[in-house]
Amino acid sequence: MATIHADDGRVLRAQACVVATNTPFLDRVAIHTKQAPYRSYVVGLAVPRDAIVPALWWDTREDYHYVRLQAGTGGDGRDVLIVGGEDHKTGEAHDTGQRFTRLEHWARRHFPMAGEVVYRWSGQVMEPFDGLGFIGRNPADTANILIATGDSGMGMTHGTIAGMLLTDMLQGRDNAWAGLYDPDRKPKRNLREYVKENLDVAREFARGHLSPAELSSEAAIAPGQGAVLREGVAKVAVYRAEDGTVTRVSAICPHLGCTVRWNDLERSWDCPCHGSRFTPEGGVIGGPAVRPLAPMGEERQADL
Numbered sequence: 640m641a642t643i644h645a646d647d648g649r650v651l652r653a654q655a656c657v658v659a660t661n662t663p664f665l666d667r668v669a670i671h672t673k674q675a676p677y678r679s680y681v682v683g684l685a686v687p688r689d690a691i692v693p694a695l696w697w698d699t700r701e702d703y704h705y706v707r708l709q710a711g712t713g714g715d716g717r718d719v720l721i722v723g724g725e726d727h728k729t730g731e732a733h734d735t736g737q738r739f740t741r742l743e744h745w746a747r748r749h750f751p752m753a754g755e756v757v758y759r760w761s762g763q764v765m766e767p768f769d770g771l772g773f774i775g776r777n778p779a780d781t782a783n784i785l786i787a788t789g790d791s792g793m794g795m796t797h798g799t800i801a802g803m804l805l806t807d808m809l810q811g812r813d814n815a816w817a818g819l820y821d822p823d824r825k826p827k828r829n830l831r832e833y834v835k836e837n838l839d840v841a842r843e844f845a846r847g848h849l850s851p852a853e854l855s856s857e858a859a860i861a862p863g864q865g866a867v868l869r870e871g872v873a874k875v876a877v878y879r880a881e882d883g884t885v886t887r888v889s890a891i892c893p894h895l896g897c898t899v900r901w902n903d904l905e906r907s908w909d910c911p912c913h914g915s916r917f918t919p920e921g922g923v924i925g926g927p928a929v930r931p932l933a934p935m936g937e938e939r940q941a942d943l
């Protein structure tokens with residue numbers, strides 16, 4: 640029997656539980672050493688109806704771009720050309736606003752019929768060490784706790800596979816793909832990349848405790864912006880709202896203790912280690928963290 644403790648105090652019991660929360664919030668370490676969080680950016684440009692053949696396009700170069708077409712949603716009967724890319728590891732870019740501009744330039748260079756930008760957004764993908772999702776039993780957990788994560792940019796494919804594979808597992812049926820997507824698998828190839836991603840995390844732990852703070856003064860934070868300040872041994876995530884109100888919470892991520900960074904485009908605190916994201920006031924936007932950034936004076940140990 641799987642037992643789930645809900646935030647409101649209720650206790651739910653089920654024969655099995657599937658955790659499909661993009662990245663698992665119940666797994667503190669195992670899966671998070673095998674995948675890394677990346678931000679990806681998208682602009683939608685209005686294009687004349689039927690001017691572009693519907694297809695999936697993508698770059699094979701390192702500065703990856705992907706292109707989709709959405710019929711009839713660009714206003715005045717036009718289509719929307721969806722152009723994505725400019726990915727970076729979460730918490731590691733300081734030019735997020737310029738990424739939309741670069742995407743737009745790229746789109747106009749390749750699709751001269753593109754009109755005005757009608758949409759733009761960014762999101763987070765989890766990049767697994769070997770490109771395949773993690774679908775199956777949660778490592779180091781009881782057999783009835785299943786996960787689906789590590790989609791990279793292939794949530795449509797992996798979501799479909801997860802529905803089939805997890806149903807078979809729950810029904811006690813064999814599935815030929817179980818080994819391929821097993822969350823407990825170890826890296827056979829891409830070992831260098833696996834080691835590098837984990838070294839990056841180790842470096843974040845070191846940086847969090849040893850480096851100078853991003854800004855030295857609260858007064859230097861503009862309205863609508865945030866910065867991490869050092870106060871003695873503490874690191875403080877300080878946000879100044881548009882009306883001047885200042886919020887101060889601990890900059891230490893409650894998942895495993897890395898230092899969060901300010902994302903000036905999304906106005907969020909993003910953790911570079913495993914991708915947890917928080918509102919300017921410290922509330923959880925996305926896991927693996929399940930608790931908010933602690934108010935100053937109430938700093939606590941990470942969840943581990």
Ligand SMILES: Cc1cc2nc3c(=O)[nH]c(=O)nc-3n(C[C@H](O)[C@H](O)[C@H](O)COP(=O)(O)OP(=O)(O)OC[C@H]3O[C@@H](n4cnc5c(N)ncnc54)[C@H](O)[C@@H]3O)c2cc1C
Pocket residue numbers: 659660661662664679680681723761762763764787788790791792793794795796798925926929
């Ligand atoms: C910019 C961008 C472009 C993409 N393009 C494509 C594409 O062209 N093709 C493609 O196949 N894929 C694409 N993807 C990937 C795809 O969107 C994702 O892989 C997919 O949405 C992941 O699905 P999911 O259900 O695992 O997670 P999500 O869609 O993130 O859903 C997770 C859900 O869990 C909830 N949740 C989270 N934490 C908790 C918690 N603690 N308790 C309760 N609920 C919780 C969230 O609110 C959310 O509703 C793209 C992704 C991005 C960011």
Ligand code: FES
Pocket residue numbers: 892893894895896897910911912913914915926927928
């Ligand atoms: S998400 Fe793991 S330490 Fe922040």
